[in-house]
Amino acid sequence: xxxxxxxxxxxxxxxxxxxxxxxxxxxxxxxxxxxxxxxxxxxxxxxxxxxxxxxxxxxxxxxxxxxxxxxxxxxxxxxxxxxxxxxxxxxxxxxxxxxxxxxxxxxxxxxxxxxxxxxxxxxxxxxxxxxxxxxxxxxxxxxxxxxxxxxxxxxxxxxxxxxxxxxxxxxxxxxxxxxxxxxxxxxxxxxxxxxxxxxxxxxxxxxxxxxxxxxxxxxxxxxxxxxxxxxxxxxxxxxxxxxxxxxxxxxxxxxxxxxxxxxxxxxxxxxxxxxxxxxxxxxxxxxxxxxxxxxxxxxxxxxxxxxxxxxxxxxxxxxxxxxxxxxxxxxxxxxxxxxxxxxxx
Amino acid sequence: xxxxxxxxxxxxxxxxxxxxxxxxxxxxxxxxxxxxxxxxxxxxxxxxxxxxxxxxxxxxxxxxxxxxxxxxxxxxxxxxxxxxxxxxxxxxxxxxxxxxxxxxxxxxxxxxxxxxxxxxxxxxxxxxxxxxxxxxxxxxxxxxxxxxxxxxxxxxxxxxxxxxxxxxxxxxxxxxxxxxxxxxxxxxxxxxxxxxxxxxxxxxxxxxxxxxxxxxxxxxxxxxxxxxxxxxxxxxxxxxxxxxxxxxxxxxxxxxxxxxxxxxxxxxxxxxxxxxxxxxxxxxxxxxxxxxxxxxxxxxxxxxxxxxxxxxxxxxxxxxxx
Numbered sequence: 001x002x003x004x005x006x007x008x009x010x011x012x013x014x015x016x017x018x019x020x021x022x023x024x025x026x027x028x029x030x031x032x033x034x035x036x037x038x039x040x041x042x043x044x045x046x047x048x049x050x051x052x053x054x055x056x057x058x059x060x061x062x063x064x065x066x067x068x069x070x071x072x073x074x075x076x077x078x079x080x081x082x083x084x085x086x087x088x089x090x091x092x093x094x095x096x097x098x099x100x101x102x103x104x105x106x107x108x109x110x111x112x113x114x115x116x117x118x119x120x121x122x123x124x125x126x127x128x129x130x131x132x133x134x135x136x137x138x139x140x141x142x143x144x145x146x147x148x149x150x151x152x153x154x155x156x157x158x159x160x161x162x163x164x165x166x167x168x169x170x171x172x173x174x175x176x177x178x179x180x181x182x183x184x185x186x187x188x189x190x191x192x193x194x195x196x197x198x199x200x201x202x203x204x205x206x207x208x209x210x211x212x213x214x215x216x217x218x219x220x221x222x223x224x225x226x227x228x229x230x231x232x233x234x235x236x237x238x239x240x241x242x243x244x245x246x247x248x249x250x251x252x253x254x255x256x257x258x259x260x261x262x263x264x265x266x267x268x269x270x271x272x273x274x275x276x277x278x279x280x281x282x283x284x285x286x287x288x289x290x291x292x293x294x295x296x297x298x299x300x301x302x303x304x305x306x307x308x309x310x311x312x313x314x315x316x317x318x319x320x321x322x323x324x325x326x327x328x329x330x331x332x333x334x335x336x337x338x339x340x341x342x343x344x345x
Numbered sequence: 346x347x348x349x350x351x352x353x354x355x356x357x358x359x360x361x362x363x364x365x366x367x368x369x370x371x372x373x374x375x376x377x378x379x380x381x382x383x384x385x386x387x388x389x390x391x392x393x394x395x396x397x398x399x400x401x402x403x404x405x406x407x408x409x410x411x412x413x414x415x416x417x418x419x420x421x422x423x424x425x426x427x428x429x430x431x432x433x434x435x436x437x438x439x440x441x442x443x444x445x446x447x448x449x450x451x452x453x454x455x456x457x458x459x460x461x462x463x464x465x466x467x468x469x470x471x472x473x474x475x476x477x478x479x480x481x482x483x484x485x486x487x488x489x490x491x492x493x494x495x496x497x498x499x500x501x502x503x504x505x506x507x508x509x510x511x512x513x514x515x516x517x518x519x520x521x522x523x524x525x526x527x528x529x530x531x532x533x534x535x536x537x538x539x540x541x542x543x544x545x546x547x548x549x550x551x552x553x554x555x556x557x558x559x560x561x562x563x564x565x566x567x568x569x570x571x572x573x574x575x576x577x578x579x580x581x582x583x584x585x586x587x588x589x590x591x592x593x594x595x596x597x598x599x600x601x602x603x604x605x606x607x608x609x610x611x612x613x614x615x616x617x618x619x620x621x622x623x624x625x626x627x628x629x630x631x632x633x634x635x636x637x638x639x640x641x642x643x644x645x646x647x648x649x650x651x652x653x654x655x656x657x658x659x660x661x662x663x664x665x666x667x
Contacts, residue, residue, distance in 0.1 A: 123487050123488075123490040123491040123506070124487050124506075124508075125508075126506075126508040126509075126510040126511055127413075127414065127415075127505070127506070127508070127510075127511050127514070128510065128511075128514060130510075133510070195493070196493060196494075197492075197493025197494035197495075197496070197497060198493055198496070198497060199497045201411075201413075201415055230401070231401055232401070232403060232413070233413055234411075235409065235411045235415070237409070238407070238408050238409040238411065241408040241409070242406060242407075242408055252493040280490065280491075296401075298401075299401035299403055301401070301403035301406040301407055302401055302403065302406065304406070305406040
């Protein structure tokens with residue numbers, strides 16, 4: 001198996017590449033990103049690209065990869081401007097799919113990491129979204145619109161290329177000891193925001209389940225769209241109770257306006273999609289991916305509990321892993337210098 | 346047979362149950378011989394939220410008891426405690442045919458809807474939870490979910506937005522009792538002069554959901570809700586302005602004043618009759634069901650309910666004393 005990982009510089013890209021390197025059936029891992037990898041990697045080849053991945057076509061042709069893992073979609077709208085996000089999500093995916101479907105491409109599998117943001121959060125929603133259900137209100141935020149657009153590209157691609165196995169995994173909010181999301185940032189604060197009078201049902205996936213599911217989709221043939229999240233739902237108040245945090249109420253009207261000073265003071269940035277989640281919540285049905293054979297490692301409550309545990313450890317010992325910095329010369333030396341003794345060859 | 350409002354505690358036996366001896370002696374005997382029912386504060390047995398896949402045991406982690414539907418047994422228990430005096434002494438609710446409600450398995454309870462702020466839903470939910478010790482989920486308008494505080498309390502007390510998929514999961518997957526009012530706001534918003542005349546049963550979605558979930562429909566005829574808060578006038582313009590289904594002027598407003606009249610019911614006597622369950626005899630989980638069959642079944646159930654209502658009204662001597 002020859003794998004191309006997009007978004008190698010993202011949290012997921014790096015962790016997936018690390019995971020795939022360990023497997024014997026994976027011959028080659030090529031990683032692509034604008035930023036450097038975040039984790040030390042053994043044999044993954046890193047290629048620097050522009051954000052819309054215009055060189056992807058050449059890489060696919062040259063490396064003859066058979067599997068593309070598209071982890072580069074931005075789902076946290078606080079990290080980038082709307083324009084940059086559009087460039088990465090929409091144009092990047094378009095280029096990726098164009099390269100995968102081009103004549104002479106050896107790609108037989110595409111795995112896309114998407115988000116349950118595509119379902120939105122609205123009071124008219126069903127309590128559990130299945131993969132074939134539509135959202136009940138047109139997307140209003142930029143990140144949701146771009147993800148919807150990506151979804152339609154991927155659907156068309158799967159239709160036009162029946163010889164390629166296309167898997168799309170939709171993840172909810174993810175918690176883990178190393179990942180940063182708007183929710184994990186909120187739960188790390190001394191007091192946690194809630195919207196007065198609302199206590200929505202939420203689901204959280206553990207980061208190990210996210211990498212686990214992506215690796216599972218890479219190594220097994222599971223075409224289609226899947227929601228990936230552990231069993232159960234929790235009210236936001238209970239999530240805060242498990243993490244051991246007090247809540248502070250924001251007004252139920254003009255909530256976005258009230259959240260604005262927090263953003264300006266750099267206390268906490270709550271994007272509009274997070275505010276609607278804190279109001280109405282969202283849960284998805286995880287049966288389809290279970291039936292496809294995946295075994296979850298954590299339930300929703302388990303994911304929150306694991307996060308609470310890692311917070312407690314962090315409070316005592318601080319940052320446990322030293323931050324890794326990618327050095328091109330060092331990596332090139334270890335990979336390609338004749339001075340390094342390589343056992344296998 | 347007939348159950349008195351708030352079954353008397355048989356263990357202590359401080360009041361004998363009112364039993365209509367003219368009907369169905371054997372059922373009465375069976376009920377009397379049954380083990381003493383737990384007192385009103387006893388927990389209603391609730392299945393774990395997802396019994397099909399007990400992959401994880403979250404009990405050690407959980408800090409609350411809110412289930413997959415947002416219902417909390419603890420909140421429900423407090424609600425039952427607070428509501429019980431109203432149920433027993435104010436509305437003096439009286440049931441007949443409770444044996445028609447299945448003790449296990451899912452069933453869709455269907456009732457007529459009345460009163461400007463409908464008092465029938467809490468009476469039915471409270472009554473069944475008390476008498477049968479089974480939780481009831483009330484399917485209702487989405488609007489609740491959009492309201493702060495009220496929406497949360499409503500969900501904790503067993504309210505679920507009436508989305509077809511929610512109903513299917515409740516009935517088919519979780520095998521629970523779900524209560525629905527097919528008339529919707531047309532039932533609660535009708536004027537006093539139209540009392541006890543059933544409205545159209547929507548698009549008969551409830552029949553289709555019961556068919557798809559493979560559960561019976563159990564109709565419940567409620568008498569008393571109409572008189573507890575009768576609507577005299579409706580203001581269409583005002584309703585449009587504030588974007589709610591109707592703005593009623595009720596008799597309660599005239600008697601108790603505009604503020605108190607919005608919250609205070611008249612002490613009308615509540616009588617509830619459970620009709621025999623309707624089984625459809627169609628396979629569950631079909632892609633779609635015959636539209637004409639669905640409409641026909643809905644019409645038949647509506648007919649049964651209407652007949653039962655007229656029958657109950659015929660034997661009612663007083664609005665206040667039954």
